[in-house]
Amino acid sequence: MNAHKRFTLAGLAAVMSIGGLGLITAPPASAEGACTDWRVIQVDHNAAGLKYRECDRYSGDRTQTKAQLYLWDNKHDGKVAQGYTATGSNKDGSWQQSWERYYAWGNEKHHSPLIDTGWHKGHDVKVLLKATRG
Numbered sequence: 001m002n003a004h005k006r007f008t009l010a011g012l013a014a015v016m017s018i019g020g021l022g023l024i025t026a027p028p029a030s031a032e033g034a035c036t037d038w039r040v041i042q043v044d045h046n047a048a049g050l051k052y053r054e055c056d057r058y059s060g061d062r063t064q065t066k067a068q069l070y071l072w073d074n075k076h077d078g079k080v081a082q083g084y085t086a087t088g089s090n091k092d093g094s095w096q097q098s099w100e101r102y103y104a105w106g107n108e109k110h111h112s113p114l115i116d117t118g119w120h121k122g123h124d125v126k127v128l129l130k131a132t133r134g
Contacts, residue, residue: 033057033119035068041129048073048081048131051111056123063089064119067127071105071112080106080134085127087120098122106134 035055042049052069071081082104088097099120105112117125 033064033066041127043129043131044075047075047077048079048129050081050083050127050129052083052085052125052127054125057119063121063123065122065125066119067115067117067125069103069115069117069127071103071115071129072110073106073108073131075131076108077131078133079131080104082130082132083115083127084129085117085125087117087125088122090124095124095126096122104132104134 033055034057036053038051038053040049040051049072050069051072052067054065054067056063056065058064065087067085067087069083069085071083073079073081082102084100084102086097086100088095088099090096099117099122101117103112103115
């Protein structure tokens with residue numbers, strides 16, 4: 001029994017030393033990353049809306065994030081749904097932005113096609129919605 005314990009500890013030490021040499025590595029990050037559940041933002045009794053999710057992927061000490069979203073405009077009022085997305089990180093309580101973009105959609109018959117912002121540096125996504133004159 002002591003021989004088994006010694007072998008197990010010796011085997012663990014060997015694996016740890018191999019890992020220290022970089023021979024045992026973590027599996028590569030998924031190209032798609034991990035995504036949150038879909039969330040919905042609406043304005044003015046659903047006159048305009050935005051459905052989005054945030055995805056993150058990691059590679060070593062690098063973190064990238066993106067948003068995927070749909071916009072819709074349900075009210076014939078001369079306004080369009082405008083979504084704002086930004087990526088970045090919160091460090092020491094301060095937002096450090098790495099990328100931003102506005103998207104607009106005014107077709108009242110159906111929602112926008114899937115908008116994929118692409119991967120950008122950071123680990124947080126900000127998403128805002130407003131209805132503006134088109």
